[in-house]
Amino acid sequence: MTADAGATVPRKQIRVVGAAIVRDGEVMCAQRGGGKQLSGKWEFPGGKIEPHETPREALHREIEEELLCEVEIGDEVCTDSYDYDFGTVTLTVFICHLLSGEPRRTEHQQFRWLKPADMPSLDWAPADHKAVSMISTMDFMGK
Numbered sequence: 001m002t003a004d005a006g007a008t009v010p011r012k013q014i015r016v017v018g019a020a021i022v023r024d025g026e027v028m029c030a031q032r033g034g035g036k037q038l039s040g041k042w043e044f045p046g047g048k049i050e051p052h053e054t055p056r057e058a059l060h061r062e063i064e065e066e067l068l069c070e071v072e073i074g075d076e077v078c079t080d081s082y083d084y085d086f087g088t089v090t091l092t093v094f095i096c097h098l099l100s101g102e103p104r105r106t107e108h109q110q111f112r113w114l115k116p117a118d119m120p121s122l123d124w125a126p127a128d129h130k131a132v133s134m135i136s137t138m139d140f141m142g143k
C-alpha cells in the first residue's frame, strides 16, 4: 500500500447556466454541435459560469455570444447536477424571453421550437432531465 492509497481526486466541478427561451407558447431546444462533449444531445443554450459572474450575468453573456441576440432572464426553473465522465455539471435553467434579435446558430446543429409537453421526446443531455420534466408541465400560452 502506498501512503495515498484510497485518496480520491476531487471531481471537476462545472457550473453551467441554460436558457429556456419562450416565444408564442413554445420553448427553444438546441442540439449540440459535432466534435464536442455530448455531441448530438439536446440542451438549453448557455454555457459555463466564469468565476467573477453571477448565473444571470453568465447567461446574458452566453446568449449574446452563442445566439447573437438578447434575452430577458425571468424565473429560475431549477438547479440539478449530473456526474459525467469529464466532471460534475451543475446546471441552472432560467425561463427567458427574447428582447431583440432572432436566435442564430453559431455552434448548434439545429434549433427546434417545441410545446412544453413535447420536449421530453428529444434526447436531452442528462443534466437537463429535471428541468425538462418541470418545464414540460408549464403553460406559456398568453405569456
Ligand SMILES: Nc1nc2c([nH]c(=O)n2[C@H]2C[C@H](O)[C@@H](COP(=O)(O)OP(=O)(O)OP(=O)(O)O)O2)c(=O)[nH]1
Pocket: 014, 016, 017, 018, 036, 037, 038, 042, 043, 044, 045, 046, 047, 048, 089, 091, 125, 126, 127, 128
Ligand atoms: N450550455 C449547456 N451546457 C450543458 C447543458 N446540459 C449539460 O449537461 N451541459 C454541459 C455541456 C458542457 O459539458 C458543459 C458546459 O457547456 P458549454 O456549452 O460551455 O460547453 P462547451 O463545450 O460548448 O464550451 P467550451 O468548453 O467549448 O467553452 O455543460 C445545457 O443545457 N446547456
